[in-house]
Structure formats: structure tokens, C-alpha cells
Amino acid sequence: MGNVLQIDAELKNIVVRNEIDNSPFKIGDSLLKIENKSIDSFQDFISIVSILNNNESVNVLVKRDNSIFTLKCSKEILEKIRFNNLISGFATLTYINPVTNKFGAVGHPINIGNTKKIPIKSGYISCTNNLSIKKSSKGCVGCVSADKKFVIGDFHSNTNFGIKGNVSNLDLCSYKKYKVASLDEVKLGKAQIILQDTDNKCKKYNIEVVGIEKQRRPASKGIKIKIVDKELLRQTGGIVQGMSGTPIIQDDKIIGAISHALENNPAMGYAVHIKWMVEENS
Structure with a gap:
């Protein structure tokens, strides 16, 4: 932990990673088919694009959010956009x-x-x-x-x-075991996070739970936290990208995991209740 x-x-799909002028594609669009030919790998994409005619409009089936629809573009657009x-x-x-x-x-x-x-x-x-x-x-x-x-x-x-x-390749003998806290066991006040430090050791740092959402169904941002540990603030300035998932311990139980930072005050952030994280799709 x-x-x-x-x-x-x-x-599972080839995804658009940038946007260019005169292109109908948005970052995150998933390519499903080009001219009714399925795209199951990046090699499929390269092979299909290579045989398209330069001056013809190309039909591309994409998924965006939860919608699937066809976009029209040129071969040149498909060659210029970055997909992976x-x-x-x-x-x-x-x-x-x-x-x-x-x-x-x-x-x-x-x-x-x-x-x-x-x-x-x-x-x-x-x-x-x-x-x-x-x-x-x-x-x-x-x-x-x-x-x-x-x-x-x-x-x-x-x-x-x-x-x-x-x-499958980790010795768990040296890891301390924690019970999973129920939603009503989470309380305002002192808590700790466990995070790997620059010496490659997982260390506890002090935080405070400053807000709790009374959630009846799985949802994010159920716990609001504040980093108060001076050593961690000196090293990180607060929450940084890569800390998502950092476990939160209170009263010797795991209560949640950091999920979001507040950009205007990175010492503050949100966490998801461990109950939702453990139970989803389990």
C-alpha cells in the first residue's frame, strides 16, 4: 500500500490523442471502423489507411462518450492526426x-x-x-x-x-494488514496517508479529514482532505499527479484513497470512500 x-x-481501441484544424475528431474518440472495416489493432489502422484514395471522403465509425456515430474526413486528416x-x-x-x-x-x-x-x-x-x-x-x-x-x-x-x-509477483509478508472502514466509521479530524518516499519506503504522512459527504450510493469525492504534514508539503507542495490512489488510514483502518487535487489549493483534495472502491465490480 x-x-x-x-x-x-x-x-481495446485506437484513440485520438490530438486535434488539428479542419478535423472532425476530438481527443479521446475511439476508432471502431474505417470504410466498414474493423480496427482491432494499430496495424489494422495503418493497413486500411494505406489503401485509401487521396481524393475521396472517408467514413469513420467512432465512439465518443457513450455515443457511436460516423464521421467523414479525408485520408490526409487520418494521416496527420496522432492515434495510438x-x-x-x-x-x-x-x-x-x-x-x-x-x-x-x-x-x-x-x-x-x-x-x-x-x-x-x-x-x-x-x-x-x-x-x-x-x-x-x-x-x-x-x-x-x-x-x-x-x-x-x-x-x-x-x-x-x-x-x-x-x-502475482510481490511478497506480501512484510505488509501491514488494515481493516476496511465502513462509511459511518469515517470521521472529521486526524488521519494519515501512506506513500512511497524518495528513499523508496512507504511512509505515513499526516493529513486532516475536513469534509465528509453522506453518500448512499457509490460516488466520487466522498471525503475532503487537507495535507498538513510539513515534510510532505516541503517535498510535494500538496497533492501531485501520481498520488491518485494513495490510501488513507484513520483509527488503524483504511477509509479511502486520494482521487483529486484542488488546483487552486493543492494542499486540499478529495478522496473516494474505500467501500465504493473495494465493492465496485467485485
């Missing part, structure tokens, strides 16, 4: 079930542009070392970067509250 992970995944089906980034390990070896991380869905909960074909999580931190400041959320060590698990599930999968 609290380990900074490198997350690598192949997506790979993602890579950093987030934090929230929990591992010691009985099932199932893990949860991130605390929010992986989205690209307009595409929410981007479908994953196959994904992997790796442990890291040599952390480097770009501090957050008012109006600018910082970020974590690190060196990838080795793969410790895989995942296919991208849920409203993060990714879920299985750990």
Missing part, C-alpha cells in the same frame, strides 16, 4: 486483498479526452524507484516520475474508482 506504480496498458492504443503513467497502489491477491489503484477512472473509463485490452503495474517530484503550487498541480523496476501485476478493469487486477 502506498507504492508508486508505473501503469502501462494496451487499449497505448497509455503509460504513474499512480499509487491503494490496497491488495491478501486472500485473493486482487489489487485496486488510482482512485478514479482512466479517461482520455471525452472517453470515460477507456476500455483496456491488457494492462500491467510495475513497482518503481528513484522517485522525482515536481512540486505543486497554486494553479499548477505537480507530478511524480520514477524508474520502472519490474512488473508485479496485471489488470483489465478500468472502473469509476480506479483500476483493478491481480498481483
Whole structure:
């Protein structure tokens, strides 16, 4: 818990990653078919585009949000736009079930542009070392970067509250076990987060729970928190990208995971109740 992970995944679809003039595509659009030919890999995309006529209008079936529709464009547009089906980034390990070896991380869905909960074909999580931190400041959320060590698990599930999968290459003997708190056990006041530090050790830092949403059904931002630990504030300036999924401990129970930072005050942020994160799609 609290380990900074490198997350690598192949997506189920080719996705638009930039926007250009005179293009009908939006960042996050998923390409399903070109001229009624299915796109199941990046190689499919390259092969189909290569045989298109330069001066003809091209029909492209796309998925945007939850809608599927056809767009028309030129071969030139398809050659200029950046498409890919790979993602890579950093987030934090929230929990591992010691009985099932199932893990949860991130605390929010992986989205690209307009595409929410981007479908994953196959994904992997790796442990890291040599952390480097770009501090957050008012109006600018910082970020974590690190060196990838080795793969410790895989995942296919991208849920409203993060990714879920299985750990297969990690010794859990040295990890402390925590009970999962119910919603009514979360209270205002002192708490701690567990996060990997620059010495590659998972360490506790002081925070305060300053707000609690009384949620009757699964939803994000159920807990509002404030980072008060002077050492962590000196290192990070508050919450940074890559801390999503950081577990929160109160009264020796895990109560939630960091999911969002407040850009105008990065010492403040939101967390998802651990109950929602553990139970979703379980």
C-alpha cells in the first residue's frame, strides 16, 4: 500500500490523442471502423489507411462518450492526426486483498479526452524507484516520475474508482494488514496517508479529514482532505499527479484513497470512500 506504480496498458481501441484544424475528431474518440472495416489493432489502422484514395471522403465509425456515430474526413486528416492504443503513467497502489491477491489503484477512472473509463485490452503495474517530484503550487498541480523496476501485476478493469487486477509477483509478508472502514466509521479530524518516499519506503504522512459527504450510493469525492504534514508539503507542495490512489488510514483502518487535487489549493483534495472502491465490480 502506498507504492508508486508505473501503469502501462494496451487499449481495446485506437484513440485520438490530438486535434488539428479542419478535423472532425476530438481527443479521446475511439476508432471502431474505417470504410466498414474493423480496427482491432494499430496495424489494422495503418493497413486500411494505406489503401485509401487521396481524393475521396472517408467514413469513420467512432465512439465518443457513450455515443457511436460516423464521421467523414479525408485520408490526409487520418494521416496527420496522432492515434495510438497505448497509455503509460504513474499512480499509487491503494490496497491488495491478501486472500485473493486482487489489487485496486488510482482512485478514479482512466479517461482520455471525452472517453470515460477507456476500455483496456491488457494492462500491467510495475513497482518503481528513484522517485522525482515536481512540486505543486497554486494553479499548477505537480507530478511524480520514477524508474520502472519490474512488473508485479496485471489488470483489465478500468472502473469509476480506479483500476483493478491481480498481483502475482510481490511478497506480501512484510505488509501491514488494515481493516476496511465502513462509511459511518469515517470521521472529521486526524488521519494519515501512506506513500512511497524518495528513499523508496512507504511512509505515513499526516493529513486532516475536513469534509465528509453522506453518500448512499457509490460516488466520487466522498471525503475532503487537507495535507498538513510539513515534510510532505516541503517535498510535494500538496497533492501531485501520481498520488491518485494513495490510501488513507484513520483509527488503524483504511477509509479511502486520494482521487483529486484542488488546483487552486493543492494542499486540499478529495478522496473516494474505500467501500465504493473495494465493492465496485467485485
